[in-house]
Structures are given as C-alpha cells and as structure tokens.
Amino acid sequence: MAVVTYRDALTQALREELQRDDRVFLMGEEVAQYNGAYKVSKGLLDEFGPMRIVDTPITELGFAGVGVGAAMLGLRPIVEFMTWNFALLAIDEVVNAAAKMLYMSGGQYKMPMVFRGPNGSALQLSAQHSQAWESWYAHIPGLKVCTPGTPADAKGLLKSAIRDDNPVVFLEGEMLYNTKGEVPDGDHIVPIGVAELKREGDHCSVITHGKMVLVAMKVADDLAKEGINIDVVDLRTVRPIDVETIARSVQKTNRAVVLEEGWEICGMGSQVVDFIQRECFDDLDAPVLRVHQEDVPMPYAKNLERAAKPDAGKAIAAIRKVMYLD
Amino acid sequence: MSTDAKRAPAQKRSDKGIPGNNGADATPQNDLAGTTPEVRRELLRSMLLQRRFEERCAEAYALGKIGGFCHLYIGQEAISTGVMSMIRPDDYVITAYRDHGQALARGVSPRAVMAELFGRETGCSGGKGGSMHIFDAKTNFLGGHGIVGGHVPIAAGVGFGIKYRRGNQVCVCFFGEAAVNIGAFHEALNLASLWELPVVFIIENNRYGMGTAISRSTANEDVLIRAKGYRMEGESVDGQDVFVVRECMARAVERARKEKRPTLIEMKTYRFMGHSMSDAASGTYRTKDELEENMKRDPILVLHNKMFESGELTEGEMHKIDDEAKAIAQDAWDFADASPEPPLEKLYTDVYADTSS
Numbered sequence: 001m002a003v004v005t006y007r008d009a010l011t012q013a014l015r016e017e018l019q020r021d022d023r024v025f026l027m028g029e030e031v032a033q034y035n036g037a038y039k040v041s042k043g044l045l046d047e048f049g050p051m052r053i054v055d056t057p058i059t060e061l062g063f064a065g066v067g068v069g070a071a072m073l074g075l076r077p078i079v080e081f082m083t084w085n086f087a088l089l090a091i092d093e094v095v096n097a098a099a100k101m102l103y104m105s106g107g108q109y110k111m112p113m114v115f116r117g118p119n120g121s122a123l124q125l126s127a128q129h130s131q132a133w134e135s136w137y138a139h140i141p142g143l144k145v146c147t148p149g150t151p152a153d154a155k156g157l158l159k160s161a162i163r164d165d166n167p168v169v170f171l172e173g174e175m176l177y178n179t180k181g182e183v184p185d186g187d188h189i190v191p192i193g194v195a196e197l198k199r200e201g202d203h204c205s206v207i208t209h210g211k212m213v214l215v216a217m218k219v220a221d222d223l224a225k226e227g228i229n230i231d232v233v234d235l236r237t238v239r240p241i242d243v244e245t246i247a248r249s250v251q252k253t254n255r256a257v258v259l260e261e262g263w264e265i266c267g268m269g270s271q272v273v274d275f276i277q278r279e280c281f282d283d284l285d286a287p288v289l290r291v292h293q294e295d296v297p298m299p300y301a302k303n304l305e306r307a308a309k310p311d312a313g314k315a316i317a318a319i320r321k322v323m324y325l326d
Numbered sequence: 327m328s329t330d331a332k333r334a335p336a337q338k339r340s341d342k343g344i345p346g347n348n349g350a351d352a353t354p355q356n357d358l359a360g361t362t363p364e365v366r367r368e369l370l371r372s373m374l375l376q377r378r379f380e381e382r383c384a385e386a387y388a389l390g391k392i393g394g395f396c397h398l399y400i401g402q403e404a405i406s407t408g409v410m411s412m413i414r415p416d417d418y419v420i421t422a423y424r425d426h427g428q429a430l431a432r433g434v435s436p437r438a439v440m441a442e443l444f445g446r447e448t449g450c451s452g453g454k455g456g457s458m459h460i461f462d463a464k465t466n467f468l469g470g471h472g473i474v475g476g477h478v479p480i481a482a483g484v485g486f487g488i489k490y491r492r493g494n495q496v497c498v499c500f501f502g503e504a505a506v507n508i509g510a511f512h513e514a515l516n517l518a519s520l521w522e523l524p525v526v527f528i529i530e531n532n533r534y535g536m537g538t539a540i541s542r543s544t545a546n547e548d549v550l551i552r553a554k555g556y557r558m559e560g561e562s563v564d565g566q567d568v569f570v571v572r573e574c575m576a577r578a579v580e581r582a583r584k585e586k587r588p589t590l591i592e593m594k595t596y597r598f599m600g601h602s603m604s605d606a607a608s609g610t611y612r613t614k615d616e617l618e619e620n621m622k623r624d625p626i627l628v629l630h631n632k633m634f635e636s637g638e639l640t641e642g643e644m645h646k647i648d649d650e651a652k653a654i655a656q657d658a659w660d661f662a663d664a665s666p667e668p669p670l671e672k673l674y675t676d677v678y679a680d681t682s683s
Contacts, residue, residue, distance in 0.1 A: 062513025069483020105461035106452025
C-alpha cells in the first residue's frame with residue numbers, strides 16, 4: 001500500500017477512469033493547460049488530449065449545462081468547479097437539470113456525471129470562499145453526495161462516482177489536498193453510501209465527514225490519553241447516508257456528538273441527529289450535541305476565523321459534556 | 327406582425343424533406359422553399375394536428391383533466407413544423423416548457439403526449455413530467471424544460487457530445503425571446519461559438535415573456551444582434567410562413583452539419599393564447615385589436631391560402647385533413663382518459679438509476 005497525498009489519490013482516480021472508459025472526460029476552468037487550479041488534473045492533458053481534458057471559460061452555469069447535455073448523450077462528464085463556492089452560479093444545472101432529469105423524463109435520461117471540486121474553508125479566504133456546501137446538495141433527491149476525508153476514500157469514492165449512472169456531487173476538502181495517507185494498490189473502489197468506523201471506542205460516538213474526520217481523529221488521540229475512547233464514524237457519503245453504521249455506533253456508546261464544517265441550521269448534523277433520535281431513542285444517555293461553524297459568515301482576521309471554525313477543542317468540550325464530565 | 331420580415335416565395339422544386347420527421351435524408355439544399363404538393367400537405371397536416379390537439383388540451387384543462395402549468399403553442403406552429411421537417415431522426419431537439427407542438431411535430435406519439443398531460447402511466451414521461459417536461463428518447467426529444475434559459479447550455483452540451491463522438495447530427499434548441507436576457511443564454515452561445523458546436527438556437531420571438539412586452543424587457547429589441555456578440559451567424563425571419571422557416575433552417579442545419587458551426591435564428595411569431603392556461607389571450611398586457619390583427623397571419627391560414635391559390639388543395643381536402651387531425655386528437659384524448667394513473671410504487675422509481683458498472 002502506497003502513501004500518497006489526497007491530491008495524487010484523486011489524480012490517480014481520474015487517470016484510471018479516463019483510461020478505463022473513453023466516454024469519460026474532464027472539463028472545467030484551468031483543468032488542462034494550467035494542470036488544474038489545485039493541480040488535481042496535472043498531466044492529464046498530455047495523456048488524454050484536449051477533447052477529453054477541456055479548458056472552459058469562467059462560465060460555471062454554461063459548462064455545468066454542457067456536462068448535462070453531454071450526459072444526455074451517454075457520455076460521462078466530470079465537471080470540475082474551481083471551488084464549490086463558484087458552483088452557486090451553476091446550481092440550476094445541478095439541481096434543476098441533473099438531479100431531476102431521470103425522474104421528470106420517466107426514466108429515459110440518465111445523468112452519469114460527476115460535479116467535483118474543493119469544498120469548505122481554507123485559510124483566511126473570508127466569507128465568499130469559505131463555505132461547506134454538503135447540506136445544500138444532500139437535500140436534493142436525485143443527487144449523490146460524497147465527502148471523502150482521506151486519500152484512500154478520495155480515490156475509491158471518486159472512482160465509484162465516475163462509474164455511477166447518477167449525478168454525483170463530489171466535495172473535496174480544500175485543506176486536504178496535501179494530506180497523506182495509505183491508499184490500497186490496484187483498482188481501489190469505495191462504495192457510495194457506506195460509512196466507515198475509523199476509530200473504535202466505547203465512551204462516545206463522534207459522527208463526522210470530510211475535513212472534520214481529521215479533527216475527529218486528533219480528538220480521539222487526545223482523549224485516549226485521558227482514558228476516553230471514542231468511536232469515529234466517518235460518513236464518507238452524506239447522500240445516501242449510512243444510518244445503520246451510525247445507529248450501531250450510538251447503540252454501543254449511548255452518546256453522540258455530530259461534528260461538521262458547515263453551519264448549524266439545516267446542516268448535515270441536523271439530519272444525523274434526526275436519524276439518531278429515531279433509531280436510538282432508548283439508547284441515549286445524554287442529548288446529542290453538535291459542533292459546527294459559528295452562525296456567521298467566515299471572517300478574515302486570523303483570530304476571528306479561528307473562533308468561527310469548529311475545531312478539536314470545541315469537539316472535546318462537546319464530548320465531555322455528553323459524558324457529563326464537566 | 328412580421329410583415330417586414332423577408333419572405334421567400336414558395337417555389338416548386340423536388341422534395342428534399344418530409345415533415346413529421348420521416349426524412350432520413352432530409353439534409354436540404356439551398357433552395358428549400360421548393361417542395362412537392364405532397365410535402366406541403368404533410369406540413370399542413372402537422373400544423374393542423376398541433377392546433378387541433380392543443381384545442382383539446384385547453385378543453386381538458388378546463389375540465390380538470392390536465393393540471394399544473396399548461397402553455398399552449400397555438401399560433402406558432404409554422405416554426406415547429408418547419409424546423410422538424412428539415413432535420414433527421416437522429417438529430418436532437420431540446421426545448422422549453424411550451425413543448426407540446428414541437429413534440430408532435432417531431433413525431434412523438436400524440437397518445438403519449440396527451441397521456442402525459444393527463445398524468446397517466448402511459449404518458450411519454452410516465453406521468454412524472456407533465457406539460458412542461460415532454461421527453462421521448464425514441465425521437466431524440468430531450469425535453470421540455472421549465473426554467474427559462476436553463477436548457478440552452480444543455481443544448482450546447484448536446485452539441486459538444488455530438489462533436490466528442492465525431493457524429494454529424496445537429497441539435498436544435500428552442501426558446502422564447504425573453505430567454506435572451508438570461509445569463510444561461512449568453513454562456514451557452516459563447517461556448518457554442520468558441521467550441522464550434524453543431525447547434526441551431528431558435529428564438530421564437532412571440533413578443534411577450536409571459537406578460538412583459540419585449541419593449542419593456544429588452545434594451546435592444548433587435549435580439550439577433552446578440553449573435554454578432556458571439557461571432558455567430560444568424561438570421562431573423564418570418565416565423566408564420568413555414569416555407570421561410572424551412573429555408574432558413576436549411577442554411578442553419580447545413581452550417582451545423584457540414585461546418586460544425588452554430589446559428590442563432592430569430593423567428594418572429596405570435597402566440598394566439600395566453601402565456602399559460604391561467605391568463606386571458608388579451609386584455610391585460612396586449613389589446614384585443616393587436617391579437618386579432620396578428621391572428622390574420624395564422625400560420626395555418628398562410629399555408630392553406632398558398633395551397634388553395636395554387637389549386638392543389640380544395641376546401642374538401644382541407645376539411646378531410648382537418649378531420650383527420652381532429653380524429654387523432656380525439657384518439658389521443660380517449661387513450662389518455664382510459665389510461666391508468668401511475669401506480670403508487672412509481673413514486674420512488676427513477677429517482678436514481680441502478681448502477682450496474
């Protein structure tokens with residue numbers, strides 16, 4: 001098993017799927033000549049040529065629609081948004097066209113396509129460039145939504161997404177591209193809709209996804225030193241959501257904290273808590289707590305930004321609270 | 327209306343295309359006003375079918391058999407018929423929500439369209455789409471789309487797909503003149519021209535975006551000028567004369583098929599009904615006089631008169647064609663009415679496709 005970066009894992013997935021199926025192509029801003037704004041498509045233009053690695057103008061709505069049209073003809077487009085913040089301009093094509101095409105055509109037109117790009121906050125990019133969008137897309141029937149937190153999941157899920165006959169919103173962690181991890185050799189596939197228990201413990205379940213998986217793992221390490229052992233449930237996919245794995249964990253630990261990068265109101269955590277109260281009502285020893293971004297647009301100043309973001313400290317405080325340690 | 331638009335005289339020439347989507351070899355030559363009497367009869371048949379079919383739609387809507395939004399095409403039939411008569415079965419058509427007429431002209435089964443409007447299982451979209459979402463994979467009819475302008479980039483994508491597969495099909499994309507003010511239109515035109523995609527963009531300029539006159543919505547009413555902004559060729563023509571429509575389409579289709587270049591066409595037309603079934607044909611945003619003046623150039627009448635004057639069509643034959651159209655509409659109604667509603671278990675099908683790979 002090789003240790004690779006999250007970025008390289010994504011590049012591997014793209015390359016392997018482009019090699020595997022000539023209906024697959026990648027389009028987006030700066031994906032070809034520039035090798036990708038975040039270098040995820042590095043080297044692909046040289047290998048696959050300009051018909052399959054397609055530079056677009058800055059025209060998110062336009063090229064997202066081009067992807068939808070190409071998918072109607074049976075091609076398998078991968079539409080890269082330079083960041084998901086820019087995809088708001090294209091959301092009509094994602095939500096009104098791609099997500100609904102199969103249904104409103106009575107099953108006649110599939111949408112075998114992927115919309116992908118970096119999601120969530122980076123560092124000091126302030127309000128318009130620091131947002132976690134998963135709850136927006138997870139709300140929409142017809143879409144699948146992947147939020148990989150590790151290189152192995154990034155590769156395995158992206159390959160699944162490209163092979164899926166449905167539109168997949170693929171949210172990469174902007175701060176994860178340089179992170180490293182072991183990635184299984186060969187045709188590594190992670191099925192969409194299956195969570196993974198990334199750490200086992202008996203005292204509390206932390207349910208999370210995406211970039212926050214790394215925070216949860218750090219929390220698990222820190223708390224282990226105090227003798228507190230937590231389950232870390234990495235959802236990996238937020239639509240469909242793996243309720244079974246969540247329930248199994250909470251039924252074991254009887255306590256849960258839901259950790260996410262986005263805002264509180266109608267966030268992913270709201271849905272997870274709903275599943276927990278339905279599936280684990282009699283198992284709970286404490287109310288479920290949520291850790292999320294503060295309910296403000298992301299500020300620029302370092303100290304304010306730090307205060308706005310969910311982090312290990314906030315997660316530990318929540319865990320201690322549901323364990324009635326504080 | 328549109329009297330200033332260029333009109334080409336109908337010339338008798340050999341048949342280069344058959345309306346109703348039968349012409350596998352319908353790639354036209356330059357002079358496409360040249361048609362045989364049989365073709366002209368088919369054009370008339372196609373337009374009359376749409377008219378009679380949609381009159382029944384209005385009736386069914388009043389009876390509550392059709393619900394939701396229902397936008398009738400009455401008055402614009404020369405465009406759908408003329409355009410469809412110039413493309414091949416393997417070409418692609420995508421349109422907005424005023425889609426019944428175009429679907430029928432393309433050759434989608436009248437039964438399947440009416441059943442869709444009635445919300446029945448036998449509808450072309452299984453009763454899940456309704457009036458605004460007529461889809462038919464058999465005729466490459468890529469929908470019926472309900473968001474103004476939203477499907478225009480999709481048309482560019484179909485053009486991209488054709489080019490990617492090295493095909494020689496074309497994609498025809500219809501939308502109203504109000505869509506030219508929306509960003510999606512501009513993004514799509516830029517991409518289609520930049521990437522040289524085989525798409526024919528057709529603005530059906532019926533002069534009102536819902537209840538807003540073009541003079542109140544569009545800084546430059548010469549909508550065709552937008553082609554120039556994207557280094558695209560374009561034409562503005564009389565959309566009430568099916569021969570003019572065909573002639574113009576011939577040039578655009580050839581450009582798309584042979585040269586892989588897009589075209590923007592403005593077809594000047596007028597809708598004789600309200601924007602949808604929920605507004606009156608006149609009185610709110612346009613006068614009765616204006617409506618009546620424009621109804622004098624009913625596209626069916628324009629074609630009928632030419633055929634009548636040339637002596638190739640008698641009133642008796644006209645009645646016969648009309649009766650056939652009415653019979654098809656009645657048959658569609660009967661079929662739809664007798665069809666079952668979609669079973670409840672269909673509520674959850676087609677949300678996701680099964681992924682076997």
